[in-house]
Amino acid sequence: MIDINYGNYTLFQYLIIAFTLFPIEIIHSWLIIIIYAAIVLIIFSTLLKLFERRHPCFKENNHVTTVPWLRTTLAVLSTAMFFVILLIKDSSVDFLTYYALIAAPHVISAYFSIPRRSHF
Numbered sequence: 001m002i003d004i005n006y007g008n009y010t011l012f013q014y015l016i017i018a019f020t021l022f023p024i025e026i027i028h029s030w031l032i033i034i035i036y037a038a039i040v041l042i043i044f045s046t047l048l049k050l051f052e053r054r055h056p057c058f059k060e061n062n063h064v065t066t067v068p069w070l071r072t073t074l075a076v077l078s079t080a081m082f083f084v085i086l087l088i089k090d091s092s093v094d095f096l097t098y099y100a101l102i103a104a105p106h107v108i109s110a111y112f113s114i115p116r117r118s119h120f
Contacts, residue, residue: 001066007111009058014103017044018096025095063113070112074105 020040024033052059065071078101085093085101 001114002111003113006063010110011107014107018099057115062116064116065113067112071105071109074108078105
């Protein structure tokens with residue numbers, strides 16, 4: 001079964017984080033990058049917790065996957081692609097490519113989940 005609402009919620013989470021962290025490519029100082037990323041992630045995670053408290057149907061632990069092997073398979077494929085990119089040392093690979101390799105297994109597996117009825 002496909003859960004469009006939870007899948008879209010997870011997709012929008014990762015898209016918002018990607019667009020707020022995208023200026024990291026412009027910044028060259030590691031200290032500023034770490035501070036900027038920490039501030040963005042703290043603010044975003046706080047907002048998510050507040051939203052999920054009002055809408056418990058979007059909490060991750062309130063969902064069960066319908067295809068249990070999907071997340072593991074996608075994570076292994078993403079990791080393999082990540083290592084291939086690192087071995088090739090292609091300079092045209094940017095932040096969004098790495099971020100998509102990290103986010104894809106979680107977002108795709110979020111679409112293939114069902115809500116636990118005991119929490120609602």
